[in-house]
Amino acid sequence: MKQTAVRKHRGGGAYLKDIVYGANDGIITTFAVVAGVAGASLDSNVVVLLGLANLLADGFSMAASNYLGSKSERDYIIRERRTEEWELHHEPEEEHAEMTGFLLRKGYTKKDAEQLLPLLSKNKEFLLDIMMHEELGISPPEKDGQSTRSATATFFAFVIAGAVPLLPYFFNSNGSLFGLAVIGTAMSLFIVGALRCLLTNQRWYNAGVEMLSVGGIAAFIAYGVGFLVSHLI
DSSP: OOOOOOOOOOOOGGGHHHHHHHHHHHHHHHHHHHHHHHHTTOOHHHHHHHHHHHHHHHHHHHHHHHHHHHHHHHHHHHHHHHHHHHHHHHOHHHHHHHHHHHHHHTTOOHHHHHHHHHHHHTSHHHHHHHHIIIIIOOOOOOOTTHHHHHHHHHHHHHHHHHTGGGHHHHHOSSSOHHHHHHHHHHHHHHHHHHGGGGTSSSOHHHHHHHHHHHHHHHHHHHHHHHHHHHHHO
8 A cells, every 4th residue: 555655744844933032142142252351361250250140131122122022013013913803894895896906917717716716714713813914914923922932032041151251261261261261162152053953954064154154243243343343441
């Protein structure tokens, strides 16, 4: 008997953007503090103090901004959806005419559109989803709690990845600590980028090099600014 192949989809991508964005920003911003303090030749304790303060404050700020932005977007979508629902209930003929126009623009014939519309109208929520997307370019609102989970993912990714440039200063007070911080930053950028292949079709080494390149440029700018400022003041 011929078996039907089952195509498996990779899950877990809902927070990929939050994790990658939070981790990358955490690494770069923390390294900026390390670079600035190192450029000024200050004590390693200062690096740890400023680095931790930056790590927690910026991590919370990013998470809060993520939460407020996602929540505001969700509230806007819900408001527009209620407006569309009211129009569908009180002005059904106009809304059905709009839906027929959407179907015609998608390539259906008028006869097909007339047959499809009654079927779509049986599921009001699905019909509203289509009309919101076609008329306003808006996807269905996020589920309850999605904003909180996205913000939490951003915070922990920021703090965990952002702690990497500080690790040498926690475990050693002598030697070329800044050099170790540079190596740790480069490795963590590559690893964060490579992990994206778990949820995408991109090759792990290409994803790693891509993240390392983007983060490396930002890190170089941060170091340059810290070095110049420390010598000008």
